[in-house]
Amino acid sequence: xxxxxxxxxxxxxxxxxxxxxxxxxxxxxxxxxxxxxxxxxxxxxxxxxxxxxxxxxxxxxxxxxxxxxxxxxxxxxxxxxxxxxxxxxxxxxxxxxxxxxxxxxxxxxxxxxxxxxxxxxxxxxxxxxxxxxxxxxxxxxxxxxxxxxxxxxxxxxxxxxxxxxxxxxxxxxxxxxxxxxxxxxxxxxxxxxxxxxxxxxxxxxxxxxxxxxxxxxxxxxxxxxxxxxxxxxxxxxxxxxx
Amino acid sequence: xxxxxxxxxxxxxxxxxxxxxxxxxxxxxxxxxxxxxxxxxxxxxxxxxxxxxxxxxxxxxxxxxxxxxxxxxxxxxxxxxxxxxxxxxxxxxxxxxxxxxxxxxxxxxxxxxxxxxxxxxxxxxxxxxxxxxxxxxxxxxxxxxxxxxxxxxxxxxxxxxxxxxxxxxxxxxxxx
Numbered sequence: 001x002x003x004x005x006x007x008x009x010x011x012x013x014x015x016x017x018x019x020x021x022x023x024x025x026x027x028x029x030x031x032x033x034x035x036x037x038x039x040x041x042x043x044x045x046x047x048x049x050x051x052x053x054x055x056x057x058x059x060x061x062x063x064x065x066x067x068x069x070x071x072x073x074x075x076x077x078x079x080x081x082x083x084x085x086x087x088x089x090x091x092x093x094x095x096x097x098x099x100x101x102x103x104x105x106x107x108x109x110x111x112x113x114x115x116x117x118x119x120x121x122x123x124x125x126x127x128x129x130x131x132x133x134x135x136x137x138x139x140x141x142x143x144x145x146x147x148x149x150x151x152x153x154x155x156x157x158x159x160x161x162x163x164x165x166x167x168x169x170x171x172x173x174x175x176x177x178x179x180x181x182x183x184x185x186x187x188x189x190x191x192x193x194x195x196x197x198x199x200x201x202x203x204x205x206x207x208x209x210x211x212x213x214x215x216x217x218x219x220x221x222x223x224x225x226x227x228x229x230x231x232x233x234x235x236x237x238x239x240x241x242x
Numbered sequence: 243x244x245x246x247x248x249x250x251x252x253x254x255x256x257x258x259x260x261x262x263x264x265x266x267x268x269x270x271x272x273x274x275x276x277x278x279x280x281x282x283x284x285x286x287x288x289x290x291x292x293x294x295x296x297x298x299x300x301x302x303x304x305x306x307x308x309x310x311x312x313x314x315x316x317x318x319x320x321x322x323x324x325x326x327x328x329x330x331x332x333x334x335x336x337x338x339x340x341x342x343x344x345x346x347x348x349x350x351x352x353x354x355x356x357x358x359x360x361x362x363x364x365x366x367x368x369x370x371x372x373x374x375x376x377x378x379x380x381x382x383x384x385x386x387x388x389x390x391x392x393x394x395x396x397x398x399x400x401x402x403x404x405x406x407x408x409x410x411x412x413x414x415x416x417x418x
Contacts, residue, residue: 008405051381053362056285059295063273066302076304079328
């Protein structure tokens, strides 16, 4: 090796996460280079000291606190396991894209009217996402906007142990149109009936009716416009003013 | 890490079944086995001892319910690490973390104090996103695939953050 290895290469070498033959080349270089040997020694020292500096001891009494909370009926809804992430490598991404393209091509050929439906859908005319139900992955605070709701619409708020926010309408409100966006979901034209929002305890979201915020879920509590705060798991019926 | 208890609760599958059925003894055994890892992961992600303690408690209060839906598709500790990291990340989204590296604990140990304080301060000065990856990788020993799963980032991002963290440390500690 004519040049000194880069610092990051020495970090990888010192951690033993370098494959042959690169590892061998670096080893050969280190055998004859005092400067790089000193660097490797320093890297190991920093790693060792970092482990010591970041070491934490378990807080005393935590298990007793856990058991006491359970005995008191305290419930915590944890985020569910996301499962293996399939978008981690370029090969997997490419395989996923090919799969989606294949399925889309097959659908175009097999389903009559799909092309027209898509043209209508992306031409700006709204359509329900899935028969009055929409799911929003919870990776940011979201907003649920109910637009053009009349005064008979009720909104029920339920806490579930999942990491997806579910918004669905029942009764006449099920005719409403759901539109998802990066920020959440718009429900348009909801009429008499009930709008049900199911969200995990850890969700952070705002429900607005006709542009007016009516409920905020944050840090496990539901806040109402009048300042009242309810524990999660509560059911709230709201009647928007016309 | 505390060794697993003797008897039927030493079997992980049996332990999980018992916890999901509501057994406090089994929950205690699970705590003995995994609490250290849970606390460390939470602490490395949120950077606050108090927040990490809240997460530790929340995880073990919520586990019995969550385990009812647990499917044995891989290593339990990997599954638990993902649950802990998601819980910690959700907490981070709600509040800005504060850093509280245990400097007092550091000073109490027997190795050269000044050197460790310097490394501790350099660590504390790292941006949170870089420190998370650095500590999970270099201290806890997770590989980049696992860190990507835990933090919801790409594997390449984990690599980049690790090397940026090393770059910061190198400058802060004046490694020639």
